Amino acid sequence: MPNPKLQLVEAPVAGASDRSVINTRSISKIFSLPEGPVTALRDVNITVSKGDFVSFVGPSGCGKSTLLNIIAGLLPPTSGTAELYGEAITSPSRRMGFMFQTAVLLPWRTVEGNVLLPAEVYGMDPKAVRDKARSVIEAVGLKDFIKAYPKQLSGGMQQRVALARVLTYEPEILLMDEPFGALDEFTREAMNLELMRITQSAGITCIFVTHNITEAVFLSDKVVVMTPRPGKVSGVVDVTLPRPREIETMKDPAFADLIFEVRNLLGRHI
């Protein structure tokens, strides 16, 4: 049964529209380990369009984090190129913000100090960023914790600080590596709704790595399904559910169909 929603990735990227922000052109990554070379990614071609929310979903070892790191400019591909607006990515860019599975906060800095860290690294005057930082900290719901230290915050609140740290610098693209994977189910759901609200209203292009299919479908415009050994894209699912989405969206029969579609693409790899 041919599925009209399924776009094979082997479709020519050359035809990608002007809206494309990130393209990967037959990216492969081989890690040389003492046990021998390991192919983490083989011939990956994907396109991310402006304002889209794209998830990379797949089991451990499918190379989804490796791909994200390559796009972030933190890891060079073995062959192929990742492009940002048509230019090869060779190092991190201020147009892209990166979020980790843990908040990665500096324990000796307050919430505000942590949010201002990139300003110092960028050589900006922290005073010039302070107002912006405060309004973003308020927007993520930490108004009363501006002067608090990380150890005084819960895991969810720490991850909000990490979100504020990245959003303060108005990235065009937000790269997230299982950002809420370490949080409990309830906090994760709340964070997902908030993330969607903020990135939608700011028109930020998002790439989101996760192994949670429900989360991927709920958040995304496009779900890139990846399978391991070697890591490759087995298909892309377009999520046409209307926005804004709420928890009720999950009751939609189309939502369940999409989850099964992703599952089918994962095949017997899980």
Place this chain on the structure above:
Amino acid sequence: MKHVDQWTDNTTQRRQDWYFRLGAIGIGIAILALWEVLPLTGLVNPIILPPFSKVAVALFTLMQQPFFPGHLAVTFNEIIIGFIIGTLLGLGIGIALAVWPSAKRLAYPFVVGFQAIPKIVFAPLFIAWFGFGQTSKIVMAVVIAFFPVLINTMVGLESVPSDARKLMRSLKATPLQIFWKVSFLHALPIIFAGVQAAFTFAVIGAIVGEFVGSQEGLGYLLNLYNFQLRIDRAFAVIVILATIGAAGFFLLEWADRKFIFWRERS
């Protein structure tokens, strides 16, 4: 965020703390009482172990002797200078080895080998090289004191979480920015534990140096009183040295709590 569990709430916890504190004071008093009584009963020869009260008197009179401040100052200087040089040396070498991998690979066998040597064996050598004055004692203090700082600096700098480095790389931070804004501060709690050990070691180094060959200092006095069998005064010197060691330790402990406020404490 108070941690409350159903078995030991705060009041019980505080009461237990007090019991233990009282218990410790009780044990201390018992030891002093035993020290006082044993020599009087004749079970222990009072020449070998003078009663506590005699030691207290000896301490009081010793501190009033005109020669005493000079000896105290000599040893105090040796400890402080040895501690500062040792700490800076350990910090410098530790940083160099941690940030420069080939230096570490070259130097590490020597570091490990040097660590295995009981450094006290160098004391007679340092007297031969640097004379009977303060220099040989300071060198001894430095040689013993710099080691814990060196090791802890290396361990601390190498334990920086890779995600923190990656965050800085994603911001295009320079190696210097990564070092000062992340690595060094991350390593500081571990480095400071080494600095605390360094102080105790500097005291040992200075005293051992004085034992082996000197004409002044508290170690010299202790040795002298020992030979003269004035054990009460020998104990008095020990009390003074113990006070210096404890004072330094608690001062550093206080500094640690004040400046390294983010340290995880159990």
